[in-house]
Amino acid sequence: MATKRTKTILDLFDKNYTTKLFCSLDYEAPWQLLFATILSAQCTDERVNIVTRDLFRKYSTVEAFAQADLEEMELAIKSTGFYHNKAKNIIASAKIILDKYNGKIPMALEELTALPGVGRKTANVIRGNIYHIPSIVVDTHVKRISYKLEFTKEKEPVKIEFDLMKAIPREHWILYNIQIIRFGREICTARSPKCEICFLNELCKARENK
Incomplete structure (x- = not known):
């Protein structure tokens, strides 16, 4: 079950990013x-x-x-x-x-x-x-940022996937993938995170520990 903090984070992602499902890879079939x-x-x-x-x-x-x-x-x-x-x-x-x-x-x-x-x-x-089955896709952005947000303490993708399945409501799984990838590319970059403009400033434990 999602905590109040998790719900707040997801609400902020919904507010700042799209809530429409899409894939960044081009395909027809x-x-x-x-x-x-x-x-x-x-x-x-x-x-x-x-x-x-x-x-x-x-x-x-x-x-x-x-x-x-x-x-x-x-x-x-x-x-x-x-x-x-x-x-x-x-x-x-x-x-x-x-x-x-x-x-x-x-x-x-x-x-x-x-x-x-x-x-x-x-x-x-x-x-x-393709089949619209709620799924968590653990790529480099999801792995890195989910750890920062303390949704998981694991480093292995499969273990991270299962932690996220517990932490995040099922209806938000696919959307979380899409939003985190954009967030990781635009704001919470690996080398130089733009903490000064991040909408998760007050909720990010990683920023507190700097």
Whole structure:
């Protein structure tokens, strides 16, 4: 159950940021979001969107990805980093999606995380954006800021995810992901947090401990 302090923080996020659900990765089909999210590991969403603009034209179906030449795929996604593993995992996942799920992206967390290159973070992005299942996505911003706000004392993403599921109302899970990412990019940056303009000044324990 959310505490009074948690509710106040969430209300301030709602007041200062959007309460509409959206995804910063560009996609039209569920499988495109899956592959884009795999590419987003250790890469900015902006860079991924640039890469997928051409990638999804060249490989316009799951079948095309499943039949893709590995070296050509690596070349196409090279600028996203870790392209050897990403290309291999995307092609392998495409084959499984075709063979096991008839070209559809599975909904269950266990089925998603069984796909090559898909961890809980990627799976929760799919569950939240495609199937509208309330999910917590623990990226670098969510991990860092949730710790600052004392929603968790953990450092491991899975443990942080479960702490946040307890601390934050279920109906706010997906929205929390969206708001924290914007907050982390604009105000509570890793290197130089703009504490002087932060709307959470009076509630932030990290600021008190400076």
